[in-house]
Amino acid sequence: MKKKIAIILTVIMMLAIFSGCGLKGSVSSNKKVxxxxxxxxxxxxxxxxxxxxxxxxxxxxxxxxxxxxxxxxxxxxxxxxxxxxxxxxxxxxxxxxxxxxxxxxxxxxxxxxxxxxxxxxxxxxxxxxxxxxxxxDEKVAGQYQAEYIASYLKSKNDVKVVLLKGEKGHPATKGRTEAAKQTLKEKGINAEYVFEDNANWSRQTAKDMFNVFLSTGKKFDCVIANNDEMALGVVDSLRENNIDPSSIPILGVDATSVGKQAVVDGSMKLTIYQxxxxxxxxxxxxxxxxxxxxxxxxxxxxxxxxxxxxxxxxxxxxxxxxxxxx
Known part of the structure; x- marks a missing residue:
């Protein structure tokens, strides 16, 4: 009888051990994140x-x-x-x-x-x-923009570029800008940056800056912007000044809904889908x-x-x- 009781107790203990292990594993694997x-x-x-x-x-x-x-x-x-x-x-x-x-x-x-x-x-x-x-990889966005310009303006070796940048010191600003400049150089294009400034990703700031630039009467062949909002600011400025934005290659980054619509209507030539x-x-x-x-x-x-x-x-x-x- 004692032997039978000992066996039963051993079985109960083993079941308890295995049940405990199973419970612990379940809680761990379903840990709430x-x-x-x-x-x-x-x-x-x-x-x-x-x-x-x-x-x-x-x-x-x-x-x-x-x-x-x-x-x-x-x-x-x-x-x-x-x-x-x-x-x-x-x-x-x-x-x-x-x-x-x-x-x-x-x-x-x-x-x-x-x-x-x-x-x-x-x-x-x-x-x-x-x-x-x-x-x-921010460098790729700038590279794609420069490649588009090189193809679009392939008959020109000397290109007058307007370059609108994001926040100063922002990694995207640095990566996109440096890659665009480097790629234009690698493509054999002599790029003259007739206007270059930080519009801080802002559509309104870009519009205001471009209005001032247009008042100088300087010639330009294209606009490279670090994001769609700044590119659209340029579009707004051109329209206010009775210039058809579709006549100039304007490029952005992000492929926002308004950026994509601008590509559809031709006011932007390229955006980069981030x-x-x-x-x-x-x-x-x-x-x-x-x-x-x-x-x-x-x-x-x-x-x-x-x-x-x-x-x-x-x-x-x-x-x-x-x-x-x-």
């Missing part, structure tokens, strides 16, 4: 799209994601990092107000993994499966992985060093714009 998305400036059209697509994808994955708008304030963005710590977030997606604050943001987050989005920190501040970057949806989806995927202790190895377009996820740019002109219309 909670993501805070700190957006640099919610008034910017492209950044609005980043937030919208991130929310949509997180919802489709049953993942909690909260968007906080730093509204262009470094102090607000630092406060977002503190909120992530005190409220128990698993991971942060951060479109930085100022990329030079990346180290400060990491320290304020106190070890919470950060997926930087759309503005690229220094490589030394990134760490595999901890601090990573999702975006598109896939906001693809960037946001990859950012959320990365945040889910590193926020739950996983790795980026199975995510599409991840770099060999595990620090970057590159989402490719695509050219959009009259030949294929309908494919990108919603």
């Amino acid at each position: 909670k993501i805070l998305f700190s957006l640099s400036d919610g008034s910017d059209n492209f950044r609005k799209l980043l937030a919208k697509y991130a929310e949509n994808y997180a919802k489709s994955q049953n993942v909690e994601l909260t968007v906080m708008d730093a509204a262009g304030s470094i102090e607000k963005q630092v406060s977002n990092m503190k909120e992530a710590v005190t409220s128990g977030y698993s991971a942060i997606i951060c479109a930085p107000v100022n990329i030079d604050t990346a180290l400060q943001l990491e320290k304020t987050a106190e070890g919470i993994p950060i997926v930087f989005l759309n503005s690229n920190p220094k490589d030394s501040l990134l760490e595999k499966n901890k601090y990573v970057y999702v975006g598109s 896939p906001a949806e693809g960037q946001s989806k990859s950012a959320v995927q990365a945040a889910i992985e590193i926020g739950s202790g996983g790795s980026l190895s199975n995510i599409k377009n991840v770099a060999d060093n595990g620090k970057y996820i590159w989402v490719p740019f695509e050219k959009v002109d009259s030949s294929n714009v309908n494919k990108y219309m919603n």
